[in-house]
Amino acid sequence: MTFALYEKSGRVATVTLNRPDSRNAIATQQDCDDLAGALWRAHDDPGVNAVILTGAGKSFCAGGDLKTIRERTGIGPRATPDGTRANYRRGVHSIIKALADVEVATIAAINGHAIGLGLDIGVLCDIRVAGASAKMASSFVKVGITPGDGGAWILTNAIGATHAAELVLTGDTIDAEEGKRIGLVTRVVPDDRLMEEARALAERIAVNPPRTVRLAKRLLREAQHSRLHDVLELSAAFQALAHETADHKEAVAAFTEKRAPNFTGE
Numbered sequence: 001m002t003f004a005l006y007e008k009s010g011r012v013a014t015v016t017l018n019r020p021d022s023r024n025a026i027a028t029q030q031d032c033d034d035l036a037g038a039l040w041r042a043h044d045d046p047g048v049n050a051v052i053l054t055g056a057g058k059s060f061c062a063g064g065d066l067k068t069i070r071e072r073t074g075i076g077p078r079a080t081p082d083g084t085r086a087n088y089r090r091g092v093h094s095i096i097k098a099l100a101d102v103e104v105a106t107i108a109a110i111n112g113h114a115i116g117l118g119l120d121i122g123v124l125c126d127i128r129v130a131g132a133s134a135k136m137a138s139s140f141v142k143v144g145i146t147p148g149d150g151g152a153w154i155l156t157n158a159i160g161a162t163h164a165a166e167l168v169l170t171g172d173t174i175d176a177e178e179g180k181r182i183g184l185v186t187r188v189v190p191d192d193r194l195m196e197e198a199r200a201l202a203e204r205i206a207v208n209p210p211r212t213v214r215l216a217k218r219l220l221r222e223a224q225h226s227r228l229h230d231v232l233e234l235s236a237a238f239q240a241l242a243h244e245t246a247d248h249k250e251a252v253a254a255f256t257e258k259r260a261p262n263f264t265g266e
Helices: 029-044 066-071 081-090 092-101 117-123 151-159 161-170 176-182 191-206 210-223 228-243 246-257
Strands: 004-009 012-017 050-055 105-110 113-115 127-131 135-137 173-175 187-189
Touching: 004 029, 012 029, 012 191, 029 081, 029 092, 050 191, 081 092, 092 117, 105 117, 105 191, 113 117, 117 135, 117 151, 127 176, 127 191, 135 176, 151 161, 173 176, 176 187, 187 191, 210 228, 210 246
Parallel strands: 012 050, 050 105, 105 127, 113 135, 127 187
Antiparallel strands: 004 012, 135 173
């Protein structure tokens, strides 16, 4: 059974982490391949504009599976430090790179626990919506390890150096409202409306011209680590591409004619 279920409805894909009996902990390299593969599947489909990432059952993702970590059979340590480093680069980092590089908009619908790697996967999504009972922690130090998934960069870019330091160095667990206060999530909704709210948000993105949405997302990603002048150059180049799309011409025509646009992705 695949770890990451993939469903598509209209221009929205839903990727569901599917091991509820272990709170959707990531255990094996195959789990990493499944999740990264699902994200790239959405990226490669011009008919997808947005992805919702969530977890089956009562948790989003409990992070790395401690049983396989202890046994040195999963995504973590190997017989030597060099082997461990290669294992992280081959597995966990493939998920992180996929989330960083896919061009479709990503929305994390955080239900229940998002811990360690699970938190960083959620935070790396473009938009994060949490259920009211969600619990979040960057708890690597609690088990004597560091954020080997790039969490120091992910959290610092999302919530700033001070809040990131408090989460990473204490390993404390926080609730959804505190997560919203510090910017880990953009909104908190009742648990029973989490997927409904995430879907409504995804649909608001999905109605826009597909190619333009992807270009706009790439600009947002580049803006996280580039100088303004570099982003300006990239913005001009992307704008030149956008002006030549059929969807841009359709949007202008629809506005002029006071009707709803019909976007085709061209």
